[in-house]
Amino acid sequence: MSDAAHAHDDHGHHAHPTGIMRWLTTTNHKDIGSLYLWFSLIMLFTAGSMALLIRSELFEPGMQLMHPDFFNQLTTMHGLIMIFGVIMPAFTGFANWQVPLMIGAPDMAFPRMNNWSFWLLPVAGIMLLGSFWLPGGAVAGGWTMYPPLFIQGGVSYDLTILAVHIMGLSSIMGSINIITTILNMRAPGLTLMKMPMFVWTWLITAYLLIATMPVLAGAVTMLLTDRNFGTHFFNAAGGGDPVMFQHIFWFFGHPEVYILILPAFGIVSQIIPTFSRKPLFGYASMVYATASIAILSFTVWAHHMFAVGMPVAAQLFFMFSTMLIAVPTGVKVFNWVATMWKGSLTFETPMLFAIAFVCLFTIGGFSGLVLAMAPVDIQLQDTYYVVAHFHYVLVSGALFSIFAGIYYWLPKWTGHMYNETLGKTHFWLSVIGMNIVFFPMHFLGLAGMPRRIPDYALQFTEFNQIATVGAFIFGFSQLIFLVLVLKTIKGGAKASDQVWEGAQGLEWTVPSPAPYHTFETAPVVK
Amino acid sequence: MKSMWQRAGVMGAVWAASQSALADYAYNLQEPASQVAREVFHLHNLIMLVCVGIFIIVFGMMFYSLIKHRKSVGHKAAHFHENTTVEIIWTIIPFIILVGMAYPAAKVVIEMKDTSNPDMTVKITGYQWKWGYDYLNEGVHFYSTLATPREQIDGTAAKDEHYLLEVDDPMVVPVGKRVRLLITANDVIHSWWVPAFGVKQDGIPGFIRDSWFKADKIGTYRGQCAELCGKDHGFMPIVVKVVSEEDYKAWVAKKKGSAQAAAADNTKTFDVKELVERGEKVYQANCAACHQANGTGLPGVFPAMNGSKVATGPIAAHINIVVHGGRPGTAMVGFADRLSDAEIAAVVTYERNAWDNKMGDAAQPADIAAARGGAAVAAAPAAQ
Numbered sequence: 001m002s003d004a005a006h007a008h009d010d011h012g013h014h015a016h017p018t019g020i021m022r023w024l025t026t027t028n029h030k031d032i033g034s035l036y037l038w039f040s041l042i043m044l045f046t047a048g049s050m051a052l053l054i055r056s057e058l059f060e061p062g063m064q065l066m067h068p069d070f071f072n073q074l075t076t077m078h079g080l081i082m083i084f085g086v087i088m089p090a091f092t093g094f095a096n097w098q099v100p101l102m103i104g105a106p107d108m109a110f111p112r113m114n115n116w117s118f119w120l121l122p123v124a125g126i127m128l129l130g131s132f133w134l135p136g137g138a139v140a141g142g143w144t145m146y147p148p149l150f151i152q153g154g155v156s157y158d159l160t161i162l163a164v165h166i167m168g169l170s171s172i173m174g175s176i177n178i179i180t181t182i183l184n185m186r187a188p189g190l191t192l193m194k195m196p197m198f199v200w201t202w203l204i205t206a207y208l209l210i211a212t213m214p215v216l217a218g219a220v221t222m223l224l225t226d227r228n229f230g231t232h233f234f235n236a237a238g239g240g241d242p243v244m245f246q247h248i249f250w251f252f253g254h255p256e257v258y259i260l261i262l263p264a265f266g267i268v269s270q271i272i273p274t275f276s277r278k279p280l281f282g283y284a285s286m287v288y289a290t291a292s293i294a295i296l297s298f299t300v301w302a303h304h305m306f307a308v309g310m311p312v313a314a315q316l317f318f319m320f321s322t323m324l325i326a327v328p329t330g331v332k333v334f335n336w337v338a339t340m341w342k343g344s345l346t347f348e349t350p351m352l353f354a355i356a357f358v359c360l361f362t363i364g365g366f367s368g369l370v371l372a373m374a375p376v377d378i379q380l381q382d383t384y385y386v387v388a389h390f391h392y393v394l395v396s397g398a399l400f401s402i403f404a405g406i407y408y409w410l411p412k413w414t415g416h417m418y419n420e421t422l423g424k425t426h427f428w429l430s431v432i433g434m435n436i437v438f439f440p441m442h443f444l445g446l447a448g449m450p451r452r453i454p455d456y457a458l459q460f461t462e463f464n465q466i467a468t469v470g471a472f473i474f475g476f477s478q479l480i481f482l483v484l485v486l487k488t489i490k491g492g493a494k495a496s497d498q499v500w501e502g503a504q505g506l507e508w509t510v511p512s513p514a515p516y517h518t519f520e521t522a523p524v525v526k
Numbered sequence: 527m528k529s530m531w532q533r534a535g536v537m538g539a540v541w542a543a544s545q546s547a548l549a550d551y552a553y554n555l556q557e558p559a560s561q562v563a564r565e566v567f568h569l570h571n572l573i574m575l576v577c578v579g580i581f582i583i584v585f586g587m588m589f590y591s592l593i594k595h596r597k598s599v600g601h602k603a604a605h606f607h608e609n610t611t612v613e614i615i616w617t618i619i620p621f622i623i624l625v626g627m628a629y630p631a632a633k634v635v636i637e638m639k640d641t642s643n644p645d646m647t648v649k650i651t652g653y654q655w656k657w658g659y660d661y662l663n664e665g666v667h668f669y670s671t672l673a674t675p676r677e678q679i680d681g682t683a684a685k686d687e688h689y690l691l692e693v694d695d696p697m698v699v700p701v702g703k704r705v706r707l708l709i710t711a712n713d714v715i716h717s718w719w720v721p722a723f724g725v726k727q728d729g730i731p732g733f734i735r736d737s738w739f740k741a742d743k744i745g746t747y748r749g750q751c752a753e754l755c756g757k758d759h760g761f762m763p764i765v766v767k768v769v770s771e772e773d774y775k776a777w778v779a780k781k782k783g784s785a786q787a788a789a790a791d792n793t794k795t796f797d798v799k800e801l802v803e804r805g806e807k808v809y810q811a812n813c814a815a816c817h818q819a820n821g822t823g824l825p826g827v828f829p830a831m832n833g834s835k836v837a838t839g840p841i842a843a844h845i846n847i848v849v850h851g852g853r854p855g856t857a858m859v860g861f862a863d864r865l866s867d868a869e870i871a872a873v874v875t876y877e878r879n880a881w882d883n884k885m886g887d888a889a890q891p892a893d894i895a896a897a898r899g900g901a902a903v904a905a906a907p908a909a910q
Contacts, residue, residue, distance in 0.1 A: 061689060062681040069757045069827060135826035142754045148731060149714040149756055152857055154826065236732020242715060243730055277597070279607040307717055307752070308728045309709075309735030312639045316632055323624045330620045331613070337588045338612075344603035345596045355592070359585060366577040373573060373627070375566045375634035378726045379555055382717060382752040447552040448721045450752045453760030455679060457691045462551055 024119070027111030028516060029096045030413075035118050036093030037406075041482070043085035043125065044399075048475050050078040055437075055471040058464050063455055071454035072140035077128065079143030080160070083260065084167045085125055087394065090402045091263040092117075092174050095202050097413065099178060101507035101514060102196045104187030104523045109180035113173050120170040127163040131156030142452060144253070145220065147234040147245050151227055158227065161220045168213040175206035175213075182206075187506065189525035193287070196505050197280060200287050201266030204294045208255045208262070211298075216252040219245060243308050250301035258297045260394060262290060264361075264401030265332060268354045270505075271408050272336050275351035276343030277502035282335040289328035289335075296325050306374045307381045315374050322372040326365070333362055348500070349423035353404035356396060356431050364392030367442065382452075385445025391438045396431075403430070403481065410485070411499045415513030416492035422484045429477035436470025556721040559747060559768075560739045563724030565634045573627060580623075638724070641738045644706030648697070652709075652716025652729035652751065653864070654857055655758035655815055659697050662708075666781045669864065670695045671811050672761050676819065679761075691748040694811070696765035700774035701744050707737045713859055717753035720766055728753055741768040756857065757827075758815050791868035791891065798875060798888045805876025808869045813877075816857060821881045828857070832881040845874055845889055845897045862898055867891035 017025055026032060054074050057065045066074075096114065100107055108114045131138040136154030139145075150157060182203045186195070195203075222233040223245070232238020234245045273280045280286065302310060302318040310318075336358050345351075367389040371377050380386060403426075411417050440463035445451075449460045456464065495512040506525070510518045554571075558564040595601045649660040656671040673692040677683035686692075699705050709718050711729035719726040723739035741747070749764040769777065796804075810819065813831070817823050821832035831837050836844050848870055852858030861870060871889040878885040 061685060063679055064681065067757075067824070068760065069824065072754070072757065072759075137826070140757075146715060146754070149754065152714070152756070236730075242732070276595075277603040278605065281606070282608050282613050284608070285613050307726045308730065309737070312636055315635050315639065319631060319635065320628055323628055326624060327617060327620050331617055333584065334616045335613075337584060337591070339607075340588060340591045341595065342601075342604040342606075343591070343595050344601050345592060346598070347596075355588075358588070362581065362584070366581065369577060370570065370573050373569060373631040375562075375631060375638055375724075376570045376573065378638065379563075379566055379570070379721060379724060381726060382719075382754075443551070443553050446555050448556055448749070450719070450750050450760070452754045453750070455690060455760050458685060458687070458689050459552065 025115070027107075027115050029100050029108045029111070029114065030514065030516065032108075032114050032118050033093045033095075033097030034413075036089045036096060036121075039118075039121055039125070040086050040090035040093060040402075041485075043081050043089070044478070045482075046129065047078050047081035047086060048478065050074045050081075052471060052475050054078065055468040057454060058456070059468040060465065061456055061458055061461055066454075068454045069140055070137060072142075072452065073132070073138040075452055076139050076142055077132075080128060080139075080164075081125075082394070083143065083256075084164070085121075085128075087260050087398045087402070088167075088171065089121060091202075091205070091260075091398075092171075094198075094263065094267065094402075094405055094409075095174075095178050098409065098507065099181055099199055099202060100185070101412075101510065101518060102199050102505055103182060103185060103190055104506045104519045104525065105181060105185035106517065106519050106522075108177050109185060110177050114177050117170045117173040117177065120166050120173075124163040124166040124170070127159050127166070131159050134159070144249060145223065145245075146249075147223060147226065147242050150223055151234070158224065161224045161227075164220050165217055168217050171209050172213050175209040178202055178206040179210075187519070187522045187525050193284065194525065196266075197269035197283070197286055198263070198266035201262040201269070201290055204290050205259050205262045208259050208294055208297070212252040212255045212259070215248060216256075219248040219252065222248075243305070246305050246308065247302065250304045251298070253304065254301045255294070255297040257393075258293055260398050261361075262294065264357065264398045265290065267401045267405040267408070268336065268357050271350045271354040271404055272339050272358075273504070274408070274500050274502045275346050275348060275354075276340050277345075278339060278343040279504075280335070281338035281341075282331070285331055286335055289331040292328045293325060296321065296328070300325065303372060303374075303377070306377045319372060319374040323369065326369055326372075329365055333358060333365075344502075346501075348407070349418070349420065349427055350404045350408035352424065352427045352431075353400045353407065356427070357400045357404060360392055360396030360400070360431075360434070364389055364397055367392065380445055382450055383445035384441040384449045384451055387451050388438050388441035388445060391441070395434055395438065400430075403427075406485070408500075409507070410488055411495035412507060412510075412512050412514055414489050414492075415495055415511075416488050417495050417499075418484055418488040418492065422480055422487075426477060426480040426484060429480065430474060433470050433474030433477055437467050437474055438470075440464075440466045440470075558724065559722035559742050559745065560724055561742070562634070562638055562739065563722055565637070566724045569630055569634055572630070576623060576627065638737075641706050641736045643704065644738060645703040646699075647706045647708060648699070649708040649710070649734075650697075650718050650729065652711035652713075652718065652755065652762075654713050654756050654859075655751075655762040657693075657697075657716075657718070657751075657762065657764060658712075658864070661778070664778050664782075666778055667785070668695050668781065670697065670765070672763060674761075676814075688748065690761065691750070691763045691765070693763055693765045696746070696767045698767045698769055698774060698777045699741060700771045701741055701768050704738060704740045707739070708734050709737060710734045713857070714755045715753050716751050716755045716762070718749075718764060719752040720747050720749035720764055722747040722749075723766075726752055741766075744768050744770060761815075788866050788868070792866055792895065793891065794868070795890050795892070796868075796871070796888070798879065798886070801872045801875035801888050802879050804869075805872035805874070806880070808865065808873040809876050809880075812861065812865065813873065821877075821883075831877050832883060834883075837877045837883050838885060841874070841878070841885075841887055841889060841893075842897070844878065845870070845893060848874055849894065849897045867894040867898075870894045 134156045138156050139160045141150040225231040226233050232240040234240045234242045269280055300322045303322040444460055444463050449456055497512050498508050555567050558567045647662045651658040656669050658669050660667045670693045673694045674690050678685045709727045709729045711731045716729045725737050725739050727735055727737040745768055747766045751762045816828035817831045823830035849860055849862045851860035868891045871891045871894050874889040
């Protein structure tokens, strides 16, 4: 295999550019996957620093470090960047690296579009971050961009709308690429129902992206014209309705939540069987559960809006449909536990993160169920309970699955084993820190602390201080991860082709590190 | 398994002890003060119990597996990977549990949404950043603004007990009466939330939504705006005083008396000194949040008052902006419907004579009445 790859490099029909041009012009799925992952890592530290600033201001009551408007800028940008700049690009990075390797394809279906989808992202990132230095500062209206508040802001609000458009374009192109690759470029014999779970979850995610990104684009375009061209889509005085924005936004926003978690399900479904040395339990029901979560996600959007005051019938419909999502999600959790049951378990870092994912994501799922109850949600909507809920789902859910995936496939990508001691240190500090930050937030929300406030009443002090301490533990332990990744790229024990004893799938049949070109002749799957 | 339960028991005892020792650590919803809030409280407890039960069963199994089925203790992997019966069972059981939870929840939703047969109706309007209350039956109208002094927020004075949860003029309602709330907003979306009553309702500019509560017992209940509404979102609390029927009547009478006194002011003429003194108070309550107490504003976001072209330019234009609002789309809304003629005259005069603005001129209530003209109606909230 490596000889074949070598022979191809020697063709020399176009010499590979070197230096920065190599990365700007690359159409190789592995290069582009790495670019996505590096972009995501840089953004993780950027938006993470914002979180630490937020937590510092909230360490005690009173305004100590910043002005309330800057605080709102931080919460808004933290949200936008973590969602569009960290989690989504990281999963797309995994898709680029792994989908071709897992289905036995030589590359993505549209390599040049792939390059374009990535390079749009830094442009959008610069537009978002750069707006901090514009008059009036960055957007401060919340990542949900609700009008009429969002109509009030300065030029950075227009810039943010454009950045969202660009990121949407990038996502749609990436999704078209992934769907086409999966549907057309699978190795002979690899039927749909034999595909690795990670590929399945990304196929479904890509459809969700194509269905919802245009909806978001529509919503923000209407904001743009309301702001600049005198339309009144969301202005009651001109016959519009501010709540209509929320309906359109969450019609995108709820499937978006699953866009952020389905690939995580996929990664974890690869890792748990490997370290249990036992096939994934209920493969078919996993596929059906993923598909039903995706379909149901289009029917639940207004549970984000119970407090806007909907009619009883709507309130009940969205409550019931939201609760229904617990069924397929429960099936997934049961299947993961059943996969571990009577396995032969070992606990390398990817497995540790995967187990933490199952446990802590489920806590986020349970708090989601609590929030699904419309009357309880009336008390908890827009409080720290919601903040706790979505951080359990997105930090110990999406982010932990990303860590798990990196530890799992890094030896295949670099050819070196990572340092297990450093990995485990990173895991334990992260899992402990994460719980210290976010668990007390449940109590804050129950006790009545609203979210997105820069200062708070005295009875909320203790839990806020605990959360801030946890945030610094969690934040600084990510430096261990950075060091570990850099060390693994530079050197370390040689990884075998198989890497993990229990690993199954095509990606483990190629050498470690995976050569620049793989599967130029398609493998046959029996 | 037994030792695990013992350990859980010990942890529970430690938790309970710490709860009683440190009163500030609250672990559940606030103490309810209305029937709806009480039902929500119990509903939440029920769901929590169900969730904790499922969590213990599922993750008890998982941790048992993590301990017993590890390679290091020599466990060999089994090879099963599906079981249709089991999979159907664990799809159906959660479904049944959910139906069991949906039923009581639906009952509470229906009760919450039933705003019929109120004893009284209060219209609540959210502003950046204060609340306006209109007692539609009594004809009482006032604004409710954060009362915590700036020094406490900046940390130059000790914070008192109700820091950030205190207002100058609280909402007052009689105990045991069904109060219907008509909630709207003037500028951006706000959300009126008092946890003890189980009411959280967004105020949406241009629309009126309704909600209701019936307070069980006399007392003071506090809440906050729950929807991000800009810079001072964290600084627009809600205070509701629940009083006896007699106290409520006395309060209404007092409110009506002060409204008459304010109306009488609108026909008077004041000297500059009087206006500046009164205007400073109006400025602190209505303008300082954006334009700042020292008139410097916030560069790039809120214009400065000190040395501004408006405050040192022609007085008619200055009055016009305060009455009818600034450039459309900015946070500067007209105060025609929020302040009386005398208050607007005072604040305009203050802005023209405070800091380095030594204009020496004054606006009189009569000037404001003239400036209102027909446009005052248009500047009123669309929701009326």
